[in-house]
Amino acid sequence: MNTRLNCSALLAGLTISTFLALPAAAACLKVIGTEGGGTSLTMDPAFNNLNDDSYQQNLVFNKLVNIDANFQPVPELAKSWSVSEDGKTWTFVLEEGVTFHDGKPLTAADVVYTFKRLIDPATGSPGTPLLSFLDPAGIVAVDDHTVAMTTGDVVAELPLLVANKYTMIVQDGATSETLKSTGVGTGPFVQDVYDLAQDTRIFRKNPAYWRAGLPVAECIDLKVITEEVSRVAAIQAGSADLILSAGPAALTTLKDDPTAQPVPAAGAGGYMTLSMQTDAPPFDDLRVRQAMKLVVDRQLVVDTVLLGNGIPGNDNPIAPNNPMAFRSDTLPRDIERAKALLAEAGYPDGITVDLNTADAGPGYVMLAQIYQQMAAPAGITVNVVNNPADSYWDLTWMKTPFFSSSWNGRSVPEALAYTFISSAEYNEGRWSNAEYDALVTAMRIETNDEKRVEMVKRAQEIITEDGGIIIPAFFVDTAVLRTGCSGYVPHPSAAIYNFETLTCAE
Amino acid sequence: MSFVRLIIARLVASVLTLLLVSVVVFTGVQGLPGDATARILGREAPQEARDRLRAELNLDDPLVQRYLHWAGAALKGDFGTSFASRQPVTDYLAPRLANTLALSGLALLFYIPLSILPAIAQARRPDGPLDRSITVLTVAILSAPEFLSATLMLFAFAVIWPVFPPMVQLTAEMGWPAYLHALMLPALTLGLLLATYGVRLLRESLLEIYRSDFVRMAEFKGLSDRRILWRHVLPNALIPWMNATALNIAFMIGGVVVVEKVFAFPGFGSALVSALQLRDLPVISAGVMIAAAIFILVNLLADIGALIANPRLRSRQ
């Protein structure tokens, strides 16, 4: 590859193309993302990191099993599945007539390869720990259209757990080197122009898409604009057709604007946290933790930080409006009780804590500031430490006693385990509760739905009362469609995007 | 000192400076704290994955060795491979640089009339209403941060009067006309921002020259106002203005980060900023070096131009 500065070649190319100029791709729908990946962008599902990766990967790939707005499994490339008598073997039957963008038909071998590659530590994927329950030897292609997954222990909700953002199905034999910039999948759109230098990404309709009649759009032009004012300007000027996630300020600006239609997600997705490490003073004392939680005015957080685009949280990862929530009302604020608890714990004159935050996620700094104000009347003096955003994740997150964080929407079993069991890699609270761990293990193998729901509720109760994580609010993501466009609803999980039915009247 | 020797001396000095910059930049960039691998792979990446990436990127070799390797390759035009995208740095930076150069060039085309014409109008009737209002306008723009001016321009010409597209969308198949049209608004904004300085400077120079004896002589000789202006006053007034313009050109390469961010322009400045955030060391080093090299080149040309235009400068500086 010629690596010399080729300005002259570029200029020559531009000149030539003037004469061969194709008409501008007028039929491409302009989709605007909010969180950009820049040069770290990847087409490789195994290395899906930022939302920008999800935007493009969701256009080009399908998963075996996908997740709906209620975080229930829905068939995708697997049209059906069943579990064996002993509960340890799940069998997935694949759709027929599915082909990759290069014409190669989808077979069980591709599914087996995808999962084995993910589990293999040599790949180096961040998704490897999520699939620790799978045994590579137990993933077998029964025949061309059937895949079996056998696990050592019963995994009651395996279909849900194999539907995370890393598990999009790639071709058998695809390597990390090629997948970084070229995604050959079975998805509704085909990668066409992928020019990171010019920041241009165009995806064309897959004519052989296995879902008949879809996608509706001819092509999608994906771009990330980090400036909210510029995104708003784009919609108002008619240059953008869809903004994937509009911030609270943008929604306020576009509220009465006839050129834009806000489209809220069907359910609550991710949540914000203020995480306390429970293995050292002062947060090792349950009373202190409870006091820290009691000062929170959850509705106020939703009204200010999220400007109403959210749902109050009850300090556990299941949103109160979820049918499996252990309580649907909002935990009340109680300053007196907080003071009393602190006094009991040995802090009659209050307590001083450092809260580490950064502009590394939506609303982090604002939440920290609001928390500082909410905690003051109870004698809790919060010192907000605003760290630089780009080093927050390597230097501050999970390395200080009290810090900001947030998590994407997930299915219930994943949410309860991912950051809360004592052995979790991302156990932000350094929390260890034996009853909780046992419950999570038990619910994983519990095949009786009613019993499992009971366990889920009890688990939430334990987190809320004993855990070290303050969860004051859930995000309700809202997209904005240009008037005249339709067919898009944001998914509560920020890693799932469905562009199949997006269309715009001209 | 003869003319040619002076030029050679300046050339040598420029090369030395460039070398010095390379050392400063490389050492500075290597000293950036923070882990590139963590930022590239994300917060949920396991330690083994990060270590693997570290080894691939040779992040643990000794400093001098890495500098020599980098400098040697750079001389041949190879600036290494980006940590984040695993593509050659030049593949990523070259089109970005081309975009920024195009933007700067177009901005310059706007800048010239935008700074010269108002200054002439002001100098003709100093302290008149036109002079005062132009001064107020330029001072207002000068006193506002660039991001505010750029955002206002965006709303004025892309939303309220939708003459231009609000965001820059460049494709490889675009023809020249479409390309220029896409660049128009950010270029106009940039040209306007720079012109505010040029106007003030030129106005001062013009007024200074208007007061001089030699203009009075021309007036006595009966030359028309227009002739005096265009043939005698303006050419002399333009010399300091050109010097400042050279500085502005150099500024445009690295300083347009703000305009790029507001207009979502895929330019050189924003490439550097995102590389900084990712700790993508090869891109940062290459980018800063290129920006510095352009600056040194432009300065060299400006110096040589000044030497040619003004023989008096050829004595010892």
Place this chain on the structure above:
Amino acid sequence: MSFRTSTPAALQWGLAILLLHGLMAVLGPFLAPYAQDQMMAGLPIQGASLGHPFGTDQMGRDIFSRALAGGWIVIGLSVAGTVLGVLLGSAMGLFSGTVGGWPDEVLMRLTEAFLAIPFLIFALLIVSLAGPGLQGSPWLLIGVVAAVYVPRVARMSRAAALDVVARDYVLAARLRGEGAWTISRREVLPNAMGVLLVEFAVRAGYAPILVGTLGFLGFGLKPPTPEWGLMMAEYRNLLTTQPMAVFGPGLMLATLVVGLNLFTEGLSAMASRGSAGRTP
């Protein structure tokens, strides 16, 4: 000689504005109707009203109170950074111009090397180099402003020094056997003072904008610091619904810069020097 009808007026107006800002900076926090960090002083994101001249932000804080509380930060940072930059830069430049020879060459090459790096990128690099511990700290910002200005001031003051050094009284001093350091202190400095003052005023005029731009890019001060440029950056998403949220602090910043610029014009008229390009 420069022709200017308004020279004394410019200086006077400039000084008046600066004094006003100084007063506001000192008294502002006490005169503000609300505490600058008080949440829900009003309903969130309301436009300008009698009770809230600049409106309220997302957390219900009164923007006007925040702006009043932030004056001293802006002025303090800009002045301190510029003073530091001018002190160091002029010391370097004057000395270099006086002593001449190879120390001069070396110093000038170094200066040019730093000048070759676009100043904004240079500022971002320094902020990144400072590491996470210092980022967001006002001391770092003072250092960044100074670092950006040192090479520029050094170049200007060296030119001024060269001008002075060519004169007879310096020759006389040299013949008397005075060393370079003494000469720069006794002869050069007093005569170059005019230039230095103008340098200071010009640089100080841009410093608030530099700090605000760094805040906009995320490399400067961090919220909830009520620095005007940062506030403008924070509230820019509200530009179309609540313009006063941006223009309020913007006007304060602009008037400060205008005051500094007018002051500059007055001084520069006295020293017969114009302003350079769009560099700080």
